[in-house]
Amino acid sequence: MQTTVPPVPHLDISVDNVSVTYNNARLALYNASCTVEPGTITALVGPNGSGKSTLFKSIMGFLQPNQGRVRVGGLPVQKAQKRQLMAYVPQADEVDWNFPVSVYDVVMMGRYGYMNLLRMPSQKDRRLVMSSLERVGMVPYRDRQIGELSGGQKKRAFLARALAQEGKVILLDEPFTGVDVKTEKGMIDLLLQLRAEGHTILISTHDLASISTFCDRVILLNRTILAEGKTADTFTKENLEMTFGGLPITKLKQVFDAAEVRAS
Numbered sequence: 384m385q386t387t388v389p390p391v392p393h394l395d396i397s398v399d400n401v402s403v404t405y406n407n408a409r410l411a412l413y414n415a416s417c418t419v420e421p422g423t424i425t426a427l428v429g430p431n432g433s434g435k436s437t438l439f440k441s442i443m444g445f446l447q448p449n450q451g452r453v454r455v456g457g458l459p460v461q462k463a464q465k466r467q468l469m470a471y472v473p474q475a476d477e478v479d480w481n482f483p484v485s486v487y488d489v490v491m492m493g494r495y496g497y498m499n500l501l502r503m504p505s506q507k508d509r510r511l512v513m514s515s516l517e518r519v520g521m522v523p524y525r526d527r528q529i530g531e532l533s534g535g536q537k538k539r540a541f542l543a544r545a546l547a548q549e550g551k552v553i554l555l556d557e558p559f560t561g562v563d564v565k566t567e568k569g570m571i572d573l574l575l576q577l578r579a580e581g582h583t584i585l586i587s588t589h590d591l592a593s594i595s596t597f598c599d600r601v602i603l604l605n606r607t608i609l610a611e612g613k614t615a616d617t618f619t620k621e622n623l624e625m626t627f628g629g630l631p632i633t634k635l636k637q638v639f640d641a642a643e644v645r646a647s
């Protein structure tokens with residue numbers, strides 16, 4: 384009998400009027416509203432400190448906004464979490480690299496949400512961990528302690544954890560930082576495959592030059608959402624100047640020239 388793999392359901396992310404203030408009274412996000420369309424790769428772009436990680440953490444349910452509402456696939460965040468709908472690739476500085484776990488263990492953590500309290504991996508868990516390691520080319524490093532990896536290998540290990548988790552919505556916080564060009568290209572190819580499989584992907588990146596080569600849509604953020612839409616309409620010099628406030632036009636020209644070279 385032939386078995387068919389069920390398609391990934393297309394899920395959106397809806398952020399409605401979200402404000403977040405940290406304990407030090409710092410307003411990190413103010414009235415932020417945006418939509419991540421289902422089955423797209425959407426770039427989240429803004430300068431340092433503009434609230435990108437805060438928005439990710441609000442979507443993941445790691446922090447509770449002071450105001451507003453986030454829904455994933457129409458569900459409140461906690462329900463979406465319980466159903467394992469979202470997977471998250473954190474920024475490198477959010478991880479304790481001295482923690483005595485191997486790459487294999489980290490990827491297996493992506494399966495914890497499916498296990499009982501004893502956390503005994505099933506055959507399916509082990510199979511998914513290995514196939515996720517394979518997809519990111521990390522099988523040879525499976526027994527390494529996570530602190531003994533290069534920057535690019537660390538990113539790939541956490542991307543494998545997200546794959547093992549089978550989240551339909553994948554959030555990646557600056558996955559290209561400290562990654563060489565070849566690894567970045569490999570990761571972009573994988574993101575394009577995941578999109579073709581129906582995943583919804585939100586990615587923050589400071590690599591402005593590559594955005595127009597693989598992102599369908601862009602959200603521009605600086606404490607609030609300044610613009611969102613299709614990359615061709617939204618990722619414009621004017622919008623970037625507004626978002627980065629004062630980034631010299633010559634620097635922007637370099638960014639666009641580099642993007643054109645990459646796209647050609």
Ligand SMILES: Nc1ncnc2c1ncn2[C@@H]1O[C@H](COP(=O)(O)OP(=O)(O)OP(=O)(O)O)[C@@H](O)[C@H]1O
Pocket residue numbers: 405406407409410411429430431432433434435436437438
């Ligand atoms: N845990 C925290 N406690 C207090 N303030 C915080 C905390 N995390 C972030 N902030 C502040 O909130 C604002 C938004 O930070 P956030 O990390 O979301 O920005 P970002 O766009 O992800 O920055 P980067 O590009 O540098 O990673 C910044 O002013 C930051 O200093």
